[in-house]
Amino acid sequence: MSKVSMVLNGKPVAADVEDRTLLVSFIREVRGLTGTHVGCDTSQCGACVVHVDGKAVKSCTMLAAQADGAEVVTLEGLASGGALHPVQAAFKENHGLQCGFCTPGMIMSAVDMINRHGAGNLDETTIRHELEGNICRCTGYHNIVKAIKAASDQMAGMAQAAE
Amino acid sequence: MAVEGIGARALRKEDKRFITGKGRYTDDMVLPGMGHAAFVRSPHAHARVKGIDASAALAMPGVDAVLTGDQLVGDGIGNLICGWMIHSKDGSPMNMGGWRALEPEVVRHVGQAVAVVVADTPAQARDAADAVVVDYEELPAVVDAIEALAPGAPQIHPEAAGNLIFDWEIGDEAAVEAAFDNAAHVTRMEIRNNRLVPNPMEPRAALASYDDAEEHYTLYTTSQNPHVARLVLSAFYNVAPEHKLRVIAPDVGGGFGSKIYIYPEEMVCLWASKRVGRPVKWVSDRTEAFLTDAHGRDHRSEAELALDADNRITGLRVKTIANLGAYMSLFSSSVPTYLYATLLSGQYDIPAIHANVKTVYTNTTPVDAYRGAGRPEATYLLERLMETAAREVGLSPAEFRRRNFVRSFPHQTPVIMCYDAGDYDATLDAAMKAADYDGFAARKAEAASRGKLRGIGLSCYIEACGIAPSAAVGSLGAGVGLWESAEVRVNPVGTVEVLTGSHSHGQGHETTFAQLISERFGLDTDAVSIVHGDTDKVQFGMGTYGSRSGAVGMSAIVKALDKVEAKAKKIAAHLMEAAEGDIQIEGGELKVAGTDKKLTFTEVALAAYTAHNLPDGMEPGLKEGAFYDPTNFTFPAGTYVCEVEVDPETGKTEIVNFVAADDFGKVINPMIVEGQVHGGLVQGIGQALLENASYDENGQLLTASYMDYSMPRADDVPSFKLTTHETLCPGNPLGMKGCGEAGAIGSPPAVINAITDAIGSNDLAMPASPEKVWALYRSAMREAAE
Numbered sequence: 001m002s003k004v005s006m007v008l009n010g011k012p013v014a015a016d017v018e019d020r021t022l023l024v025s026f027i028r029e030v031r032g033l034t035g036t037h038v039g040c041d042t043s044q045c046g047a048c049v050v051h052v053d054g055k056a057v058k059s060c061t062m063l064a065a066q067a068d069g070a071e072v073v074t075l076e077g078l079a080s081g082g083a084l085h086p087v088q089a090a091f092k093e094n095h096g097l098q099c100g101f102c103t104p105g106m107i108m109s110a111v112d113m114i115n116r117h118g119a120g121n122l123d124e125t126t127i128r129h130e131l132e133g134n135i136c137r138c139t140g141y142h143n144i145v146k147a148i149k150a151a152s153d154q155m156a157g158m159a160q161a162a163e
Numbered sequence: 164m165a166v167e168g169i170g171a172r173a174l175r176k177e178d179k180r181f182i183t184g185k186g187r188y189t190d191d192m193v194l195p196g197m198g199h200a201a202f203v204r205s206p207h208a209h210a211r212v213k214g215i216d217a218s219a220a221l222a223m224p225g226v227d228a229v230l231t232g233d234q235l236v237g238d239g240i241g242n243l244i245c246g247w248m249i250h251s252k253d254g255s256p257m258n259m260g261g262w263r264a265l266e267p268e269v270v271r272h273v274g275q276a277v278a279v280v281v282a283d284t285p286a287q288a289r290d291a292a293d294a295v296v297v298d299y300e301e302l303p304a305v306v307d308a309i310e311a312l313a314p315g316a317p318q319i320h321p322e323a324a325g326n327l328i329f330d331w332e333i334g335d336e337a338a339v340e341a342a343f344d345n346a347a348h349v350t351r352m353e354i355r356n357n358r359l360v361p362n363p364m365e366p367r368a369a370l371a372s373y374d375d376a377e378e379h380y381t382l383y384t385t386s387q388n389p390h391v392a393r394l395v396l397s398a399f400y401n402v403a404p405e406h407k408l409r410v411i412a413p414d415v416g417g418g419f420g421s422k423i424y425i426y427p428e429e430m431v432c433l434w435a436s437k438r439v440g441r442p443v444k445w446v447s448d449r450t451e452a453f454l455t456d457a458h459g460r461d462h463r464s465e466a467e468l469a470l471d472a473d474n475r476i477t478g479l480r481v482k483t484i485a486n487l488g489a490y491m492s493l494f495s496s497s498v499p500t501y502l503y504a505t506l507l508s509g510q511y512d513i514p515a516i517h518a519n520v521k522t523v524y525t526n527t528t529p530v531d532a533y534r535g536a537g538r539p540e541a542t543y544l545l546e547r548l549m550e551t552a553a554r555e556v557g558l559s560p561a562e563f564r565r566r567n568f569v570r571s572f573p574h575q576t577p578v579i580m581c582y583d584a585g586d587y588d589a590t591l592d593a594a595m596k597a598a599d600y601d602g603f604a605a606r607k608a609e610a611a612s613r614g615k616l617r618g619i620g621l622s623c624y625i626e627a628c629g630i631a632p633s634a635a636v637g638s639l640g641a642g643v644g645l646w647e648s649a650e651v652r653v654n655p656v657g658t659v660e661v662l663t664g665s666h667s668h669g670q671g672h673e674t675t676f677a678q679l680i681s682e683r684f685g686l687d688t689d690a691v692s693i694v695h696g697d698t699d700k701v702q703f704g705m706g707t708y709g710s711r712s713g714a715v716g717m718s719a720i721v722k723a724l725d726k727v728e729a730k731a732k733k734i735a736a737h738l739m740e741a742a743e744g745d746i747q748i749e750g751g752e753l754k755v756a757g758t759d760k761k762l763t764f765t766e767v768a769l770a771a772y773t774a775h776n777l778p779d780g781m782e783p784g785l786k787e788g789a790f791y792d793p794t795n796f797t798f799p800a801g802t803y804v805c806e807v808e809v810d811p812e813t814g815k816t817e818i819v820n821f822v823a824a825d826d827f828g829k830v831i832n833p834m835i836v837e838g839q840v841h842g843g844l845v846q847g848i849g850q851a852l853l854e855n856a857s858y859d860e861n862g863q864l865l866t867a868s869y870m871d872y873s874m875p876r877a878d879d880v881p882s883f884k885l886t887t888h889e890t891l892c893p894g895n896p897l898g899m900k901g902c903g904e905a906g907a908i909g910s911p912p913a914v915i916n917a918i919t920d921a922i923g924s925n926d927l928a929m930p931a932s933p934e935k936v937w938a939l940y941r942s943a944m945r946e947a948a949e
Contacts, residue, residue, distance in 0.1 A: 020286065034191035035184020037416075040449040044869030048366060069840045088182040092174055094200030095834050098842065100181030101416030107182065122730035124882065131877035135869065137364050137417050138669045140841035140906075141769040141877040 009077025026064035035075040046134030049105035056112035075104040087151040096147030098138035110148045119157025169680030172834040177673040186414045189368040194888040197442035201288035203278040203295045208304035208862020220291040225283035232267030241400045242935035245491035246642040256911045257329040260320025262490040264427035271489035274454025304526035304862040308486035319524040323685040326524040342478025346469035352554035356462035358856040365416020371432040372442035386412040387422045395464035415668035420532040421456045424493040453867040459533020461486040482518035492531035502537030502616040508576035510587040511567040526862040534907040538626040546622045546912035589888045594802035594824035595710020616809040618921025624909035628901030629714030629797035646792035649719035653785040655772035657765030664704010665716035671835040685750040710901030718895045722789035738777040801825035805913035814937025828892040828900035843906020849875040851914035
């Protein structure tokens with residue numbers, strides 16, 4: 001057993017877990033945050049993507065112990081003060097989800113993608129390439145790509161307005 | 164929200180919980196004291212089980228029990244069933260072998276469960292499952308359907324001699340013979356429809372509990388049809404009588420057919436929950452999903468098309484061998500028969516059709532309905548044949564199709580179906596216009612200047628949805644009726660709950676169904692809740708598959724709404740002292756025509772429940788139910804145009820343009836319908852370019868994870884151009900046809916027709932991997948040079 005501590009969605013948490021506990025199990029089973037999903041167990045589908053210290057990570061590929069001391073954000077922690085994150089809103093506005101199972105990973109990957117490229121700097125080819133690690137079986141990606149582009153452009157507009 | 168009726172692109176009511184992480188899927192459910200199940204699965208495709216030693220596993224930490232097939236059979240749990248009886252052409256019933264949820268004697272595919280471990284944690288259960296020692300005697304295996312039919316092939320079930328399940332036919336063989344005898348041209352092809360794995364992103368899961376005081380079970384599970392699950396678990400598997408079994412399908416992460424069936428694992432969890440005296444949860448991992456979720460397709464066919472001198476089709480002859488895997492899954496027998504051969508007429512006026520279908524046991528995962536179910540197989544066969552015939556006789560693919568389109572309705576095909584409405588020229592025209600078909604030659608020349616091979620392919624599909632008129636399917640062997648039910652409950656405050664037997668696992672019913680009520684009563688869609696997926700809440704339902712939730716499920720809601728509206732009008736007329744016929748419902752109000760008298764919907768609802776002043780003899784309340792049984796199938800149809808560029812150096816295909824022109828009848832929410840088409844198209848493109856369930860000769864599934872099975876990813880596919888043309892379905896109150904499967908049905912032949920056009924060689928099997936395309940193009944070049 002190891003004692004694992006982290007800041008999860010802004011809140012310090014700690015638990016004694018088996019050494020082999022995956023980060024996704026810690027989030028889902030120990031902390032009861034079921035918005036992060038497991039779709040494949042082989043780090044292919046991306047339904048389990050969360051942010052660890054600001055970077056998108058497949059939480060089924062990482063031990064909870066490796067996230068000791070880290071700051072972890074899941075889909076549940078993305079909205080602030082009741083307001084949806086622009087990426088969440090764009091997924092709804094553009095019908096970027098159907099069954100909702102891949103959605104947590106898609107949204108967390110999209111936020112990371114926009115952060116890395118800078119808001120407003122994403123074109124369709126880049127978005128499709130960046131989504132290589134997230135599988136969706138429902139939407140055919142068409143509206144997911146549209147949603148991410150819309151969110152990226154909207155966030156650029158927001159950034160500009162703030163300046 | 165707002166009043167958003169039929170035709171509105173209403174944003175989805177259900178989205179908020181999914182985009183904020185508040186969706187509730189089966190694996191998210193936790194019950195106090197629950198244990199976790201792990202299955203012991205066969206590593207062999209065919210083997211005798213000589214013994215199971217669980218002693219080491221039982222001694223491991225946290226382990227409650229190791230349960231085997233002998234105990235399951237001993238407790239009177241029934242075999243898994245196939246719910247559709249097919250008779251061979253000689254009149255004999257299909258040869259169905261037994262299928263036990265845990266196999267005590269002979270395992271018949273890799274991954275078949277022989278035992279289950281229940282332990283405190285998932286990891287303990289899995290560790291202990293690895294420690295169960297099963298003594299197997301390996302038997303020879305066969306994975307290919309044609310080899311399984313050959314003399315001397317390993318015998319898989321004693322009930323099915325030579326592994327033949329049935330040898331079925333449809334159509335007039337003599338008329339077809341005559342057509343071929345008199346044909347001016349015959350096009351012949353061998354066509355393979357590759358085996359696919361459905362792969363909804365949420366793996367199957369079950370959480371079962373047993374209340375021994377009430378002798379009552381509850382099952383949370385990933386089901387497209389919880390009521391059918393309860394019926395089958397109760398009536399056939401003898402788990403519990405229906406009133407002692409509640410099945411809940413909460414949020415379900417995609418289905419595509421694979422979550423219609425009642426699998427061994429769900430049933431074993433129920434049984435085990437009583438045996439071990441605690442709730443039992445099982446969640447499939449992805450490899451288990453590959454090994455045990457019912458696969459799709461896997462047809463091998465010979466097809467021939469007879470043409471007269473004017474290039475009109477005079478006959479179609481098809482011989483198909485369908486691989487059903489190791490066991491007959493719930494609807495497996497109907498897929499390659501009544502859902503397949505009845506669609507072989509396509510959009511065309513074909514006077515004579517004969518199809519012979521042999522279904523075969525092999526040592527592979529069972530095969531059943533997967534998005535489209537039989538209709539993609541029929542469409543692929545026919546549309547490859549049409550494109551090939553057009554090339555052979557030197558007509559443009561569009562002109563050849565036009566020459567043979569059905570143009571008057573109703574149209575009785577020679578294979579049961581009677582098409583009620585359609586306009587195939589309109590969708591072909593719309594697709595060609597949107598694809599700039601006329602500009603293709605210039606684009607091809609431009610691509611050639613860059614060293615790329617550009618090709619264009621058409622596919623004109625038709626499907627039968629709105630499944631299905633109960634008496635009709637009953638006469639064809641179905642074990643159930645395929646109607647749907649609905650209940651509309653108006654609350655005293657004027658809000659509305661709709662209970663439906665349909666089940667949403669991505670289709671957006673909570674929004675689309677609410678739009679119906681919004682349209683009818685002028686209510687805000689926020690004043691409407693859709694209740695589904697729980698056998699304790701909804702009385703009965705047949706579930707969601709076969710693009711039936713609109714045409715059948717919503718028709719039931721419409722019937723119930725008619726009754727609610729009639730009663731509300733009676734009450735309003737009484738209260739306003741007006742004639743019932745003068746009451747109009749508009750904008751959430753009931754008005755007396757030609758006057759300024761009106762009551763709000765809420766006032767009428769409250770009056771129904773206070774019951775202080777109702778018409779003489781009227782019962783209080785405002786709640787009505789209805790069952791809707793369709794009178795015919797519905798026939799969505801359309802044309803897809805695919806344009807590709809092939810790199811001759813690598814064989815890699817890029818889809819550069821894809822147009823879908825669909826006729827779905829009345830569309831309630833265009834945004835949701837487009838989403839359904841997008842998803843279907845990518846599943847079809849996946850089949851055409853990427854996906855294949857591949858077995859080695861020993862029956863090991865080589866593609867049992869996402870490392871090996873090529874799922875379409877965002878950079879494998881393009882964005883799509885969609886257009887619709889509406890002819891109303893005359894058979895249901897809204898004129899709906901269904902849209903869930905079209906994309907997967909229509910797209911594979913469009914893609915392969917485009918690639919074969921690009922490389923100038925026709926003998927291309929799915930999936931069209933770069934290696935195959937490259938080799939075919941090279942050999943075509945060599946032949947041309949010789």
